[in-house]
Amino acid sequence: MVEYTEALTQTFKALADPTRRAMLESLRTGPKTIGALAEPLAISFAATSKHIGILEDAALIRREKRGRERVCHLQRGQLEDAQAWLDRHAAFWTGALDALETALKEEDERDE
Amino acid sequence: MVEYTEALTQTFKALADPTRRAMLESLRTGPKTIGALAEPLAISFAATSKHIGILEDAALIRREKRGRERVCHLQRGQLEDAQAWLDRHAAFWTGALDALETALKEEDERDE
DNA sequence: ATAATGTTCAACTTTTTGGTTGAATAAAAT
DNA sequence: ATTTTATTCAACCAAAAAGTTGAACATTAT
Structure with missing residues (x-):
């Protein structure tokens, strides 16, 4: 592969997963915690946390610490x-x- | 994963690779053979053929037989x-x- | 202080991806 | 008829992706 962590590649990769697109869709109605995001998707918190990490790396979301919860907000990204x-x-x-x-x-x- | 070969997923996946995007860019200047596409990318014909297969599955290109060559044309896809x-x-x-x-x-x- | 909650970390598994090589196939040139 | 050229096929490999489970950690509630 060519790959030098090109931003465009990162963005398209982040969007190329239906679970992650579902998360972005869900966040359009307002910020949500990891738990709230995980629930309708029927995957573990750990898997959700990983997906959120990928979206965060692509700057498509921002994760904010609020007590023991993490609130995810949409971001423009690239x-x-x-x-x-x-x-x-x-x-x-x-x-x-x-x-x-x-x-x-x-x-x-x-x-x- | 969720995955039931959703068209949108297929499209974003096809675009999430810099080599494939380079191929699409290259085809914007006109149809090209597998060989012509492979040359500037410094990968094998076989690898090129595989990438083209993915773009073809996403309907982003069409492969046409012309003698012993295969000519690739852009297509709208999804x-x-x-x-x-x-x-x-x-x-x-x-x-x-x-x-x-x-x-x-x-x-x-x-x-x- | 203890228990419960929300999330992450680490280790591991399976599948997919992007690539290779060498043989097979088909058409064109000699 | 033989050789060269263009591409694909098949088998393989290494790395990345997507998921799991169970322990660890921090915060909140009891």
């Missing part, structure tokens, strides 16, 4: 970079490609 | 679903959150 990457690629079939086709058609017409 | 997911989440900090704050503030004012 979501915008991931968005930008996808947008750029999606553009291949939408605007950008249309523009390219137009340009080629015009060139064609000039040549004839 | 890029739009991935985009939609990211957009929805990014909205948490931008428009949507602002709108929510405004709504709550208005409610607050009505209550007082």
